[in-house]
Amino acid sequence: MGGELSCPVPLPPGGRILLAHGGGGRLTRELVERLFVPAFSNDALAELHDAAVLASPGSRLAFTTDSFVVHPMFFPGGDVGSLAVNGTVNDLAMSGARPLYLSLGFILEEGLAVDDLARVVASIRRAAGDAGVAVVAGDTKVVERGKGDGVYITSSGVGAVVAKQPVSPGRVRPGDAVIVSGPVGQHGVAVMAVRDGLRFSSPILSDCASVAAPALALLEAGLDVHCLRDPTRGGVATVLNEIATQAGCEIAVHESAVPVGEDVSGACEVLGLDPLYVACEGRFIAFVAPGDAEAALALLRARPDTAAAARIGTVGAGSPGLVTLKTRAGGERVLDLLSGEQLPRIC
Amino acid sequence: MRYLDEYRDGSAAQRYAETLRAIVTRPWTLMEVCGGQTHSIVRYGVDEMLPPGVTLVHGPGCPVCVTPVGILDRAFRIARRPEVVFTSFGDMLRVPGSSDDLLHVRAEGGDVRVVYSPLDAVAIAEREPDRQVVFFAVGFETTAPANAMAVKLAAQKRLRNFSLLVAQVRVPPALEAILAEPECRVQAFLAAGHVCTVMGTAEYRPLVERHRVPVVVTGFEPLDLLQGVAMAVRQLEEGRHEVEIQYARVVRPEGNPVARRAIEEVFEVTDRTWRGLGPIPHSGLGVNARYAEFDAERRFPDDAPAAREDPECRAGLVLQGRLRPRECPAFGTRCTPEHPLGAPMVSSEGACAAYWLYRRRRDPAGAAAGAGAA
């Protein structure tokens, strides 16, 4: 991590973003041509036309958008830039689509250090490369000091649907296995730890990453995957509640089956958090037909990025929208939605 | 995590439940005092593991919940002052006063900051000498030593810009008040483990003698609670009434003498009104004369306009264990965490918040078990 740049920064290092950088004039063009375009080098972007013209990616498109206002901008394991790429890439993958193109809208705060912006851009470039997507369109605005928070990014993404059957909550059925792709709660804790001044013997890194490869691998292996969802804000518990409601099913979860790292576990105790409600940015939950559950788990566990995948529960036919938890101590309770803002501005 | 995970072991919990079933011969009603215990019980379903007839009622051990509305309103007035940095535990931010809460005061421009420890507030006072830093000192005896430390540190550093707005409460007088209620059905107490870590058990002996109720000082994990219930039930079955310590790995009969000396150095016993329970003599702590300059009530005198409580809020009955949160007609309708009528719905130790989070809907096990669950 830490500021290595894969492209030269022509704007003065140590310099600051000015209102004029968003004005559309010479400074804007310098910013675009000397910072953004070289970082994202692709033909569509290099045209610098009003819109990117792209080859049609197949019979069905997936299209999504999201905004990123995380505070602080840089955290262990990622930053607002890598979040902006992976968040959108993952949304496309959750719809059964191969992510292809991204657009990025930047709202910069007057006074932002150019070095920080360059660091974010380098991070975007790395994340986009890892995810196999091209940044083909973008926009930059600058707001007065105090009216922003460093960098806000809106990213939209387009992908080609590869799943032969629709991947959606509507296909979830009683009997489906609920599988999580890896240990939970890392992102939320990593961000809170920075805000809270918590130190770690080995630092907790956000799990911010693209999950497109393992998700698409499941689909391309022909496994009967009914639904995919990434547990971002509100964590696993929130996603399960959403799916249970949308699918009109009940979901039963075993607390001891949910993988949680020891460091995350300790931090959650200190911060008074339940890992089931803490955001992940590089995990997904798959609802898989019972017959294919073992194969799905085996496929994921064979990959280094999803080696800790685990089955955490089963979809049932009981009360629609109800999520129940068999607790570690043996009792059972409802795993309900949280109220209010638990962890503001973590993505 | 060591000293946590072992006490959450499912098979040991099951075995405790089975042994209880074997020795119970009559119905018993116990009260767990501390809100942290309430949360653990509801979160892990401990009450549903108990044999039919053994009922746990929830006590007033939520310091956020019992902070009087008058002090809250005063906190908001202080926090609105432009020269003040108002620091507080996160829990207090959503607690409603007569017509406001700290979150709204912050949204309107008050400098309200969440801190994890009163020592953090002292550090802010050092870093920002031109601001008046006030710490909202809410808590039981568990938190009093930390608040005392903050005052002593501020005195040592000769800070002129640090003060405490004190809403500290003491547990034993509240238990006396609960026992004095004619409708009280409580036959034994699971006393607050961390309060007794500081204060020891001496204060409970007069209560045990006078009212002939067992008091078992209990921890917070499922096995702690089950063992605490077992010890209390055995006393009841055997006709004994004593003070016992379940949480022996942490609590000593003499408590923590160093911490108690610090409390005695900075604070004195006062009368205090408990939100929902009313005035209870000698049930609070206030800054004593020696450290008077660190008392925010002295530093920011004001004439107290009358505090207003929402008439529909039944927090008092909940805090006394006479009403379960889901039995309250406003639960989930007029009263939710986003729009609370009172404090127990928004405190991390509030009984209403525990039921909202863990038992908002009819839970499948609860419906079958029946006993102690609602």
Next chain:
Amino acid sequence: MCLGIPGEILETHAGPGGLRYGTVRFGGASREVCLEYVPEAVVGDYVIVHVGLALSRIAPEDAEETFRYLEEMQELAELEGEQQAIERSEVP
């Protein structure tokens, strides 16, 4: 507010105001904690931490108590069961 978490003291040092502080590990996370109220606690000991201060040293010899008591309860339950069986068999 009564949230007290057990953690292991990794090292101690003088902190703000010359007070005794330490680095305490909770699972994999660690934090600065004020140790003034546990003068007897040393590196390697576990303490209960509440709002940034340690309030008590955990006595390892007492930590087993909960499991020892469970065994006692199980013996009691067996005795009860035997007693009840005897009573039942005595009923004509």
